Amino acid sequence: DAEITQSPRHKITETGRQVTLACHQTWNHNNMFWYRQDLGHGLRLIHYSYGVQDTNKGEVSDGYSVSRSNTEDLPLTLESAASSQTSVYFCASTPGGTGELFFGEGSRLTVL
Amino acid sequence: GENVEQHPSTLSVQEGDSAVIKCTYSDSASNYFPWYKQELGKRPQLIIDIRSNVGEKKDQRIAVTLNKTAKHFSLHITETQPEDSAVYFCAARNSGNTPLVFGKGTRLSVIA
Numbered sequence: 001d002a003e004i005t006q007s008p009r010h011k012i013t014e015t016g017r018q019v020t021l022a023c024h025q026t027w028n029h030n031n032m033f034w035y036r037q038d039l040g041h042g043l044r045l046i047h048y049s050y051g052v053q054d055t056n057k058g059e060v061s062d063g064y065s066v067s068r069s070n071t072e073d074l075p076l077t078l079e080s081a082a083s084s085q086t087s088v089y090f091c092a093s094t095p096g097g098t099g100e101l102f103f104g105e106g107s108r109l110t111v112l
Numbered sequence: 113g114e115n116v117e118q119h120p121s122t123l124s125v126q127e128g129d130s131a132v133i134k135c136t137y138s139d140s141a142s143n144y145f146p147w148y149k150q151e152l153g154k155r156p157q158l159i160i161d162i163r164s165n166v167g168e169k170k171d172q173r174i175a176v177t178l179n180k181t182a183k184h185f186s187l188h189i190t191e192t193q194p195e196d197s198a199v200y201f202c203a204a205r206n207s208g209n210t211p212l213v214f215g216k217g218t219r220l221s222v223i224a
Contacts (some may be wrong), residue, residue, distance in 0.1 A: 031209070033211060035214075040121075040216065041216060042118075042201060042214050042215060042216035042217045043156070043201060043214040043217075044214075045211050045213070048211050050209060058211065090155065090156070096209060100146070100158050100161075101146070101148075101158070101212055103155040103156050103157070104155060105154075105155050106155055
């Protein structure tokens with residue numbers, strides 16, 4: 001079955017380290033998104049992509065970057081992790097337009 | 113850009129009672145309004161959505177209403193059951209291929 005997977009599911013890192021969260025979907029969806037979820041803030045958009053080589057900043061993009069070298073993957077990189085980036089990160093994809101947004105299982109990141 | 117406000121942030125109801133969650137949006141060009149349910153430790157999943165050419169949509173015990181003039185939409189759950197306990201997110205998207213903007217979520221507790 002087609003799906004969207006994230007790895008790692010849990011990670012603990014130290015302040016200042018670079019961290020990459022992987023997102024892989026097998027639906028061949030053009031549109032992919034990264035959200036972070038924090039208590040009291042809901043789901044906030046970090047970065048998104050509408051296709052290969054396309055990336056766009058979302059509401060809370062500072063300190064994060066993404067790259068889209070193929071349709072299936074949108075890795076999220078924290079260049080220098082900060083304690084404020086402790087959160088649950090969700091990757092999501094949709095074929096486009098007003099199609100349903102499908103979420104991955106989430107990655108819980110703790111920055112000490 | 114779009115801004116989505118969601119109320120209440122927490123809601124407790126007795127099993128069998130109805131629950132109503134309300135959202136307002138700011139962009140009059142928004143035309144797609146989905147609702148997502150997130151059970152504890154799980155990913156958000158779409159439960160119902162409505163488009164701007166429809167005023168109401170129903171699916172068994174859940175329904176969504178849309179008032180475009182007032183720019184608000186609501187989720188109604190009737191005959192609530194313990195398995196309805198979850199966090200519910202509303203979202204809105206304006207015309208074109210723009211990302212969903214989510215409300216901050218409502219934690220619904222159904223008390224048996």
